[in-house]
Amino acid sequence: MRNIKINLGELTFLIADSNSYSSAIAHSILRGFGANKVVEVRDARVAIQVLTEQRIDLMLCDPALPPVGGIEFIRTMRRNPNNPYRTLPVLILTGDTRISTVKQARDSGANMIVAKPISPAAVYERLAWVAFNPRKFVEADTYFGPDRRLPIEGPPEGRSDNDPAACESAGPTLSQSEIDSLLNFARNDPA
Amino acid sequence: MKNASVELDKLKAGFSSWLAIQIAHLRRSAERARAAPGDAAGIDALYRDSSEIRDVAAPMGLPLTGFVADYLCRVLDLTREQAIAYPDEIVQCHVDAIVLTTQAGYCGSLPSDQQELIDQLDRSYEHYCTLAGRNRATARDVQASAG
Numbered sequence: 001m002r003n004i005k006i007n008l009g010e011l012t013f014l015i016a017d018s019n020s021y022s023s024a025i026a027h028s029i030l031r032g033f034g035a036n037k038v039v040e041v042r043d044a045r046v047a048i049q050v051l052t053e054q055r056i057d058l059m060l061c062d063p064a065l066p067p068v069g070g071i072e073f074i075r076t077m078r079r080n081p082n083n084p085y086r087t088l089p090v091l092i093l094t095g096d097t098r099i100s101t102v103k104q105a106r107d108s109g110a111n112m113i114v115a116k117p118i119s120p121a122a123v124y125e126r127l128a129w130v131a132f133n134p135r136k137f138v139e140a141d142t143y144f145g146p147d148r149r150l151p152i153e154g155p156p157e158g159r160s161d162n163d164p165a166a167c168e169s170a171g172p173t174l175s176q177s178e179i180d181s182l183l184n185f186a187r188n189d190p191a
Numbered sequence: 192m193k194n195a196s197v198e199l200d201k202l203k204a205g206f207s208s209w210l211a212i213q214i215a216h217l218r219r220s221a222e223r224a225r226a227a228p229g230d231a232a233g234i235d236a237l238y239r240d241s242s243e244i245r246d247v248a249a250p251m252g253l254p255l256t257g258f259v260a261d262y263l264c265r266v267l268d269l270t271r272e273q274a275i276a277y278p279d280e281i282v283q284c285h286v287d288a289i290v291l292t293t294q295a296g297y298c299g300s301l302p303s304d305q306q307e308l309i310d311q312l313d314r315s316y317e318h319y320c321t322l323a324g325r326n327r328a329t330a331r332d333v334q335a336s337a338g
Contacts, residue, residue: 021202021209021247028202032195064239095246095261098268117249117257120195 006124006131008035012055015040016047016070017062017093022116026060026093029120033127042066044073051085058089058130063096063105071101071108078109078144086144087137089130093118097174109145111135115176122176150180199250206251207293214290216240221286228277237282238267244289256292258302259285262312266319275323281315288312 013030015038017023023040030038039056041047043066050056061070068076074090077083092105095116105113112126135146220237227233241263248257263285269275288308291297302309 019243019246021206021251022243024202025199025247025250028198029195032192032198034194064242095242096264116246119250120192120199124192124195 006033006128008033008127011035011057012037012039014038014047014050014056014059016042016044016059016065016073018042018064018066019062022062022093026118026123029118029123032120033124044068044070047073051088056085056088058091058127060091060093061110063092063094063101071104071110074110075108089134091123091126091130097179099174102174102179106148107143107145109143111146113179115174115179203251206247210244210248210251210253210256210293213240213244214293217244217286217289221282224277224282225279228279231271234267234270234277238264238271241267241285241289252299253293255297255300255302255305255308256289258309259288259292259312262316263289266316269319269323275319278319281319284315285312 008030013035015023015026015030017026017040020042023042027038027040039050039054041050045067047059047061047065051059061074063070065073070092074092077088078086080086090110092108092110092113093116094101094105094113097115102113111130114122114126133150135150137145138147217237217240220233220240224230224233224237241260245257245260245264248254248260263282266278266281266285270277292300292305292308297305
């Protein structure tokens with residue numbers, strides 16, 4: 001996956017994160033990958049305004065996004081059938097990697113979940129995954145979003161143990177590879 | 192990938208001043224939570240301050256600081272889930288440990304470089320998990336299973 005090259009120069013990204021430094025880190029990583037159109041917002045109200053006023057190709061969202069939280073924001077965005085950006089690809093960047101939070105993020109309709117602290121490799125692999133392995137959207141009574149089952153080859157690799165930016169969480173929280181595997185297990189979940 | 196790392200390095204110049212402000216917020220939030228341990232909004236603010244440090248410290252070259260902030264978040268998770276009363280003493284210990292990890296001798300260390308500190312945090316967390324009736328793995332368990 002790391003050998004695949006994606007051209008981010010023509011894409012417009014929206015980073016929705018109330019933490020200005022965390023947002024700046026994501027912005028820097030995208031800029032390093034060649035993205036030159038990146039919009040940063042600190043709350044969901046401004047995010048909606050940006051999404052309404054300009055074309056956004058991909059959103060990176062924090063679960064703690066005010067005022068209602070990023071997960072609820074994405075769920076609402078996905079569920080409204082009249083929403084023009086309903087199928088916008090979304091990556092959730094979360095430092096809260098408790099299994100309950102990761103499942104909520106997955107079930108909100110996010111395309112991918114990336115554990116904070118983020119590293120360039122983790123972001124790039126998941127951007128490439130979203131770009132080259134788009135999943136069909138599923139509409140059910142309780143869910144609208146990308147098919148929560150990943151193809152048989154599975155999700156991209158998790159963070160490398162040698163990655164200096166990777167600081168694995170302990171205890172009840174999940175590593176990036178465990179987060180990815182939840183998408184595999186989702187095939188057993190009712191939609 | 193190299194360009195992304197270069198861009199990240201540029202951010203490091205302003206990180207110490209951001210972190211100093213953030214730690215001041217964290218201390219104030221901890222003082223407020225001590226004064227009003229039943230106030231959920233106050234504990235949420237403390238959690239937010241800690242999580243902001245947790246999310247950015249490692250990419251900015253302070254992985255141990257991020258690790259300790261993550262521990263504080265997990266202690267506060269138990270409080271927010273109303274599993275235990277607000278643990279003022281352990282919160283203060285974590286806040287002090289966060290400050291310590293930003294200072295010379297600790298700055299830039301990996302968690303595995305400071306095993307004594309990690310062991311102390313593990314013991315505190317285990318203690319509070321026991322009080323909360325939770326059975327949760329600690330960093331030591333994770334390291335052991337990985338090994």
